[in-house]
Amino acid sequence: MILSDCVQARSMLSLAPLLTFWKTELIPRCPHMADLFDGIMERLPLSLKGDIQDISALAEYPDIVHTLMTAVVSPASYDRELTAAFAPCSFEGFYATPGFQHLFLDRGHALKPTLKEKFDSDMDQRFLSVYYLVLERIYGFSGPLLSNLHTRVLTDEKTGLDRYYEEVPDYRFVDLTPVGVPRPLSEADHEWILDHLADQVQLARLIDLSQFEFRGFVIIRVQDVTEKAILSALERDLVDENSIFASPGIQQIESRLQSLFRRPDLGVSISSLKGDQVMVTKNDHHSKVDCLFLNSHHFCLKDLEGSVWMTAAQGDAVFRVADLSKKQPLIHAESEAVTAGIRSMLLSPLVYQGQRIGLLEVFSPHPHDFGPFEAILMSQVTPLFAVALKRGQDELTKQVQTVIKAQCTAVHPSVEWRFEKAALAHLDALRRGKRSPRMEDIVFKDVVPFYGQSDVRGSSRARNQGIQQDLTRQLTLALDIMTSAAAARPWPLLRQYVFRIETLLTALSGGMTSSHESSVFSLLNQEVTETFDSLKGIAGDLDEKIHGYCQEVDPVSGMIHHRQKEYEDSVSALNSGLSAYLEQEDAKIQQAFPHYFEKRRTDGVDYMMYIGAAMMETGTLPSFHIRDMTLWQIMAARGMALCTEKIKPDLKIPLDTCHLILVNHTPLSIRFRYDEKRFDVDGAYDVRHEIIKSRLDKALIKGTGERLTQPGRIAVVYATPNEEKEIVQHIRFLTDQGKLENDLERLDLADMPDVMGLKAFRVGVTLSA
Numbered sequence: 097m098i099l100s101d102c103v104q105a106r107s108m109l110s111l112a113p114l115l116t117f118w119k120t121e122l123i124p125r126c127p128h129m130a131d132l133f134d135g136i137m138e139r140l141p142l143s144l145k146g147d148i149q150d151i152s153a154l155a156e157y158p159d160i161v162h163t164l165m166t167a168v169v170s171p172a173s174y175d176r177e178l179t180a181a182f183a184p185c186s187f188e189g190f191y192a193t194p195g196f197q198h199l200f201l202d203r204g205h206a207l208k209p210t211l212k213e214k215f216d217s218d219m220d221q222r223f224l225s226v227y228y229l230v231l232e233r234i235y236g237f238s239g240p241l242l243s244n245l246h247t248r249v250l251t252d253e254k255t256g257l258d259r260y261y262e263e264v265p266d267y268r269f270v271d272l273t274p275v276g277v278p279r280p281l282s283e284a285d286h287e288w289i290l291d292h293l294a295d296q297v298q299l300a301r302l303i304d305l306s307q308f309e310f311r312g313f314v315i316i317r318v319q320d321v322t323e324k325a326i327l328s329a330l331e332r333d334l335v336d337e338n339s340i341f342a343s344p345g346i347q348q349i350e351s352r353l354q355s356l357f358r359r360p361d362l363g364v365s366i367s368s369l370k371g372d373q374v375m376v377t378k379n380d381h382h383s384k385v386d387c388l389f390l391n392s393h394h395f396c397l398k399d400l401e402g403s404v405w406m407t408a409a410q411g412d413a414v415f416r417v418a419d420l421s422k423k424q425p426l427i428h429a430e431s432e433a434v435t436a437g438i439r440s441m442l443l444s445p446l447v448y449q450g451q452r453i454g455l456l457e458v459f460s461p462h463p464h465d466f467g468p469f470e471a472i473l474m475s476q477v478t479p480l481f482a483v484a485l486k487r488g489q490d491e492l493t494k495q496v497q498t499v500i501k502a503q504c505t506a507v508h509p510s511v512e513w514r515f516e517k518a519a520l521a522h523l524d525a526l527r528r529g530k531r532s533p534r535m536e537d538i539v540f541k542d543v544v545p546f547y548g549q550s551d552v553r554g555s556s557r558a559r560n561q562g563i564q565q566d567l568t569r570q571l572t573l574a575l576d577i578m579t580s581a582a583a584a585r586p587w588p589l590l591r592q593y594v595f596r597i598e599t600l601l602t603a604l605s606g607g608m609t610s611s612h613e614s615s616v617f618s619l620l621n622q623e624v625t626e627t628f629d630s631l632k633g634i635a636g637d638l639d640e641k642i643h644g645y646c647q648e649v650d651p652v653s654g655m656i657h658h659r660q661k662e663y664e665d666s667v668s669a670l671n672s673g674l675s676a677y678l679e680q681e682d683a684k685i686q687q688a689f690p691h692y693f694e695k696r697r698t699d700g701v702d703y704m705m706y707i708g709a710a711m712m713e714t715g716t717l718p719s720f721h722i723r724d725m726t727l728w729q730i731m732a733a734r735g736m737a738l739c740t741e742k743i744k745p746d747l748k749i750p751l752d753t754c755h756l757i758l759v760n761h762t763p764l765s766i767r768f769r770y771d772e773k774r775f776d777v778d779g780a781y782d783v784r785h786e787i788i789k790s791r792l793d794k795a796l797i798k799g800t801g802e803r804l805t806q807p808g809r810i811a812v813v814y815a816t817p818n819e820e821k822e823i824v825q826h827i828r829f830l831t832d833q834g835k836l837e838n839d840l841e842r843l844d845l846a847d848m849p850d851v852m853g854l855k856a857f858r859v860g861v862t863l864s865a
Contacts, residue, residue, distance in 0.1 A: 107310040108147045109183040113269040154190045178318035184310040227299045257355045260325035266315035273309045326356040334484035350379045367455040372397045408443030414471040417441040419463035440465040442474045446482040456481045510690035513713045538768040543708030547758040550736045555699040562659035564608040570656040573645045584635035621654040662748040673743045674701045727826045733810045737861040754805035759814040791848045798844040812857045
């Protein structure tokens with residue numbers, strides 16, 4: 097009998113072990129069955145009492161075989177059990193219960209053709225039990241070797257869904273006899289076998305099955321373990337951190353629940369409660385990204401008031417909906433569900449550590465499709481989904497926190513490790529009983545500061561010009577209305593308004609002052625516009641002029657902001673471009689050596705960076721990174737100048753930028769200010785750096801009165817000879833690279849309040865990319 101391509105064993109079908117069982121065990125316990133056995137033996141031909149050469153011969157005596165097999169399968173459970181008998185070491189069957197016959201065998205006792213390939217594919221795995229039989233009976237191995245189980249997945253012919261069946265072999269009716277003297281096994285062989293019990297190839301190195309005879313038959317008992325297997329598979333799926341909220345994951349979850357509930361058209365959804373929002377995940381998205389927020393439908397909690405979902409979420413058990421279409425009244429969301437074909441539902445609240453976090457729903461297009469048994473199944477899977485949903489919510493919380501950190505706080509990723517350390521110390525203090533301990537101070541000592549700015553040149557002038565043009569436009573429109581009205585009606589007050597408007601226009605034409613805006617607002621919005629309703633209809637085109645005025649004026653502020661908005665949009669566009677470029681460039685060097693980075697947007701962009709060994713979790717930082725950062729600053733300033741040139745053609749108001757860098761390699765200390773949620777210099781001496789920063793944008797060249805910063809040029813301010821030497825090296829390198837012009841200026845800066853003796857370099861930017 098061929099076991100596999102490389103293994104042969106001597107096996108023979110025989111009823112002898114079963115006949116012996118009747119005589120030695122069954123009849124002594126049940127003497128009344130002796131006559132029955134005697135009758136069987138009289139009718140049983142001699143050819144079937146020993147080795148059976150032709151298995152088909154048993155088919156001629158079905159009644160005798162069935163009676164003998166009542167010792168194996170109880171008549172009371174014959175219609176329920178899935179049991180069959182096979183020749184040893186083969187799949188040649190001669191007896192099967194109706195259930196086994198229906199699932200696995202054709203009209204005879206051979207495997208169904210659709211199953212033969214599946215059974216053959218794992219032939220080696222199934223024959224492990226043959227080796228275990230030899231190890232147990234010949235070599236005295238103990239333990240549950242023969243209890244190895246084999247689970248098979250079959251497709252249900254009616255539903256098309258997977259069913260799981262567990263096969264348990266029973267070798268009690270197999271007699272095993274060595275052919276000759278079995279090979280002895282050493283202690284080392286025993287250890288080898290124990291280490292390779294699951295590997296048939298390795299077992300075959302020590303055990304030759306052709307040296308043994310297998311006589312009798314094997315009982316195969318099969319159990320439907322679909323529920324247990326599905327629950328186990330669901331547990332694995334829901335523990336998997338990349339499953340439930342991605343498209344492949346929710347599809348697999350739905351497929352498993354269809355098998356568990358034996359309903360091929362069953363659907364599933366998972367609802368997550370987040371504040372006043374409900375996020376519902378179903379098998380109707382195609383994203384492979386595992387994200388609860390992205391792969392869900394969002395509803396307002398108030399829109400579900402009075403619905404079956406709210407009723408279920410507020411309960412403690414599985415809630416059954418026999419037919420959703422019969423509920424009255426249906427809220428909008430329920431009507432949509434009915435329109436989509438949902439009729440019956442099972443709804444189970446998802447609770448994690450006593451907190452209601454969501455709802456699990458399975459639904460069907462058929463009314464009255466779920467009963468008490470399905471509700472029990474639902475209650476068994478609910479805890480698994482609660483754990484999975486909580487993990488998804490925690491991941492969502494992390495994403496939200498990431499956004500908050502990026503938009504709202506000064507805790508930079510490069511120093512998060514230090515804040516985590518302080519937070520752990522704080523929690524430990526609470527654990528030890530300290531009442532409301534203050535978090536420890538976070539101070540970084542001996543860090544080197546780096547400062548730079550790209551300032552919008554002439555922004556105040558451009559803003560004032562925009563305001564002036566808007567005020568002039570609004571006054572001109574109002575003057576036209578008052579002039580027309582005064583011509584139509586000889587009211588003295590109208591002529592006074594004309595005079596006052598003309599006076600303001602004359603004043604504006606001479607230049608914009610801080611009082612002009614309030615004067616125009618007061619005259620027009622508190623006096624002139626109040627007359628508009630009374631002026632309508634007194635002149636031919638006056639109504640049209642009033643309408644045109646109202647169309648141009650902002651209804652909230654009562655003022656025209658056309659040119660101001662163009663200015664603000666232009667500054668915003670320029671700032672956004674510079675800010676995005678700076679963040680992009682900083683992200684690149686963050687990968688090389690993490691450092692603290694803080695950026696502000698005003699009329700332009702300025703940034704502050706700190707690097708030092710104290711800010712590294714490892715406590716070390718090569719000193720050359722200080723020089724590297726200074727070079728990066730000059731390159732970034734040049735990049736922002738190029739960025740400005742690219743943006744300028746799209747600006748409605750012409751603007752330009754000036755670029756400034758402060759080089760100060762003197763280490764200082766910074767401290768996190770918990771009240772302001774930002775870092776600041778620590779100590780009186782270190783404040784000098786902050787004073788210099790605050791003065792530099794107004795710095796003048798000594799003896800000339802010229803502003804240090806100029807469009808198209810980079811100004812680098814320094815104080816020491818070593819800093820001077822380093823800056824020159826960087827500028828010469830970038831000039832040679834064609835990034836800077838060969839027009840370096842060495843400049844002395846005019847003294848400023850509390851700041852004296854500073855020097856600067858200024859160099860032009862090559863604006864060709």
